[in-house]
Amino acid sequence: MLLLKPIRIGPFELRNRIVMPAMHLGYSPLGRVTDQLVAFYRERARGGVGLIVVGGCVINAEAGGPMFLSLRSDDDVPAMARLASAIKGEGARASAQLYHGGRYVHAMFLDGGKALGPSPVYSPFTKETPREATLDDIERTLADFAAAAGRARRAGFDAVEVLGSAGYLISQFLSPVTNKRTDRYGGTLEGRMRFGLEAIEAVRRAVGPDSIVGLRLAGNEFVEGGGGSDLAVAFAAEASARGLDYVSVTGGWHETHVPQILGEVPEGAFTYLARKVRQVSRAPVFVANRLGSPEVAEKTLRDGLADAICMGRPLIADPDLPRKLGEGRVREIVRCAACNQGCFDGVMRLRPTSCMVNPRVGAEAAARPSRAGRPKRVVVVGGGPAGMMAALTAAQRGHTVSLHERRDHLGGQLDLAAAVPGKAGLAVIAADLEVAVRQAGVEVCLGAELDADAVLALGPDAVVVATGAAPAPLELPGSGTIPVVQAWDVLAGREVVGKRAVVIGGGATGVETALHLARSGAMDAPTAAFLLVHGAEPPELIREMAIRGPRTVTLIEIERKVATEIGPSTRWSVMAWLERCGVEVLTSTEAVRLERDGLVVRKSGSERLVPADGVVLALGSRPNAGITAALEGRVPELLVVGDARQVSRALDAIHEGYATACAL
Numbered sequence: 001m002l003l004l005k006p007i008r009i010g011p012f013e014l015r016n017r018i019v020m021p022a023m024h025l026g027y028s029p030l031g032r033v034t035d036q037l038v039a040f041y042r043e044r045a046r047g048g049v050g051l052i053v054v055g056g057c058v059i060n061a062e063a064g065g066p067m068f069l070s071l072r073s074d075d076d077v078p079a080m081a082r083l084a085s086a087i088k089g090e091g092a093r094a095s096a097q098l099y100h101g102g103r104y105v106h107a108m109f110l111d112g113g114k115a116l117g118p119s120p121v122y123s124p125f126t127k128e129t130p131r132e133a134t135l136d137d138i139e140r141t142l143a144d145f146a147a148a149a150g151r152a153r154r155a156g157f158d159a160v161e162v163l164g165s166a167g168y169l170i171s172q173f174l175s176p177v178t179n180k181r182t183d184r185y186g187g188t189l190e191g192r193m194r195f196g197l198e199a200i201e202a203v204r205r206a207v208g209p210d211s212i213v214g215l216r217l218a219g220n221e222f223v224e225g226g227g228g229s230d231l232a233v234a235f236a237a238e239a240s241a242r243g244l245d246y247v248s249v250t251g252g253w254h255e256t257h258v259p260q261i262l263g264e265v266p267e268g269a270f271t272y273l274a275r276k277v278r279q280v281s282r283a284p285v286f287v288a289n290r291l292g293s294p295e296v297a298e299k300t301l302r303d304g305l306a307d308a309i310c311m312g313r314p315l316i317a318d319p320d321l322p323r324k325l326g327e328g329r330v331r332e333i334v335r336c337a338a339c340n341q342g343c344f345d346g347v348m349r350l351r352p353t354s355c356m357v358n359p360r361v362g363a364e365a366a367a368r369p370s371r372a373g374r375p376k377r378v379v380v381v382g383g384g385p386a387g388m389m390a391a392l393t394a395a396q397r398g399h400t401v402s403l404h405e406r407r408d409h410l411g412g413q414l415d416l417a418a419a420v421p422g423k424a425g426l427a428v429i430a431a432d433l434e435v436a437v438r439q440a441g442v443e444v445c446l447g448a449e450l451d452a453d454a455v456l457a458l459g460p461d462a463v464v465v466a467t468g469a470a471p472a473p474l475e476l477p478g479s480g481t482i483p484v485v486q487a488w489d490v491l492a493g494r495e496v497v498g499k500r501a502v503v504i505g506g507g508a509t510g511v512e513t514a515l516h517l518a519r520s521g522a523m524d525a526p527t528a529a530f531l532l533v534h535g536a537e538p539p540e541l542i543r544e545m546a547i548r549g550p551r552t553v554t555l556i557e558i559e560r561k562v563a564t565e566i567g568p569s570t571r572w573s574v575m576a577w578l579e580r581c582g583v584e585v586l587t588s589t590e591a592v593r594l595e596r597d598g599l600v601v602r603k604s605g606s607e608r609l610v611p612a613d614g615v616v617l618a619l620g621s622r623p624n625a626g627i628t629a630a631l632e633g634r635v636p637e638l639l640v641v642g643d644a645r646q647v648s649r650a651l652d653a654i655h656e657g658y659a660t661a662c663a664l
Contacts, residue, residue, distance in 0.1 A: 056099025219273025384412020386642025498613025
């Protein structure tokens with residue numbers, strides 16, 4: 001397998017072509033290296049990855065906030081040496097990414113001062129305008145890049161990576177959107193490239209020939225007025241001639257409206273950017289974004305699109321991915337679902353990184369759950385994510401476990417979530433958990449709903465109730481006039497709604513159901529590609545047909561906003577899709593009654609009829625806790641997890657199942 005073959009990068013050989021790119025984790029308060037951070041990266045290195053890039057590491061006081069790792073001072077070297085040693089001690093190569101956020105740095109991290117940028121161009125990311133860098137500022141910043149690189153070298157890092165992606169400072173100098181200068185650092189392409197090229201040269205001088213110097217590059221800004229992929233190609237060609245040992249190509253800026261990491265992005269969608277760079281680069285090319293599938297990663301290498309593959313979230317989800325791959329245990333790999341709930345949503349909310357499918361993320365410094373001192377007979381009722389994780393963890397600890405699900409398959413509400421456009425990746429969570437559950441020796445019983453007496457007949461020492469939740473009902477005057485169905489039934493394919501649908505409830509389920517209805521019947525991607533390649537229809541028509549189906553959809557929400565439960569890394573895209581699909585969103589609006597031609601709603605005291613052939617209820621859910629009361633006081637140990645205890649996110653349910661089983 002080419003993915004697992006060694007590759008030489010500069011003066012060093014990597015044991016394989018899997019790279020963990022720099023990711024902000026929230027494990028380094030005040031820029032310090034912590035036990036939590038060291039343990040996190042040690043476990044990924046032990047899992048077999050070839051190269052780990054840590055960071056971003058701020059190069060000076062104005063480069064970023066206190067949550068970033070620091071290479072600002074010589075005082076940072078000993079702690080960073082500890083981190084590098086932990087990574088290298090497990091056989092991986094270690095790299096430090098040199099970070100300067102430029103106009104993406106918030107004023108609150110600069111004591112109220114303005115961020116540094118090539119020009120005073122407003123940043124939609126921070127909602128602030130930076131100050132224009134003077135020539136003295138530029139000279140000082142270049143010196144700080146070099147000084148930080150030297151510190152990384154003294155700390156024992158094999159490599160340093162210059163950050164020129166995502167809309168940070170080097171990107172800002174390169175782009176005509178943010179660089180309006182007329183001096184030698186602006187104007188022409190040559191001028192706009194100058195700062196980034198001088199930064200690379202300064203870093204190379206600082207570390208000498210015995211270190212790897214890499215560049216993280218935005219393959220396309222995906223920003224209106226930007227230079228596009230041709231700009232990245234031109235910069236890569238020049239940069240690779242200035243002492244670079246690799247170019248790591250990623251997608252666009254933080255402010256782009258093209259999704260980069262969401263589940264709706266097809267795997268390998270941005271490999272074409274690396275392909276273009278590789279045609280001109282003198283150095284090996286890495287490629288990033290949505291490449292967690294070993295099959296897609298291998299094909300990318302074999303097709304000659306890149307020389308190595310960046311896997312960030314996939315290695316958060318499963319630190320042992322490279323090792324499992326090398327041992328032929330592909331089906332045991334715990335796959336990233338691209339949900340972003342624990343990683344990017346967490347970081348954007350200033351919380352430490354966690355992971356839906358890996359409850360140990362952030363807790364690697366703690367010992368793994370120990371074998372139970374006294375094995376128990378554990379009965380788990382409910383085969384959703386909480387129940388499966390509880391059963392798996394209990395079995396791994398040595399308990400005898402049976403898992404009982406009333407349906408003919410496991411998965412719970414993950415089935416429904418995976419039916420939503422862009423969230424098909426959630427189906428892998430259930431599939432991977434089921435594989436792990438069966439391999440752990442759990443007895444899986446499907447197709448029979450247990451009552452309390454049936455549970456007691458199994459003679460359990462402990463019962464874990466994971467029966468999930470049920471959708472909340474709503475009684476509307478005029479019932480029976482037009483069909484009223486639950487969102488869960490629509491997503492499961494048990495109910496069909498007519499050409500005019502109204503969804504009541506603007507939470508996550510309501511919004512996603514509205515999009516499911518609006519996009520049902522849209523042209524699929526292979527058909528769109530076929531018609532486009534053959535010029536069968538105008539591109540504008542193909543795009544229109546690929547965006548939405550024939551149904552009209554209205555979304556009703558009594559509060560002022562919709563989709564407030566959806567994480568910040570994803571909500572913006574959901575809102576864009578609502579607009580793109582023509583979903584009419586009525587907020588601060590109350591459903592009043594059903595009539596023959598639709599639903600009457602009230603807003604600001606005025607009523608109107610929303611035409612509809614059917615109404616879909618998405619009003620949240622409530623715990624299925626009936627069996628809990630029936631078992632109370634009748635079993636030695638009774639535990640309730642997931643939505644059966646309190647309705648929450650899938651991440652919370654899985655983590656709760658894990659923690660509960662650890663305590664059995």
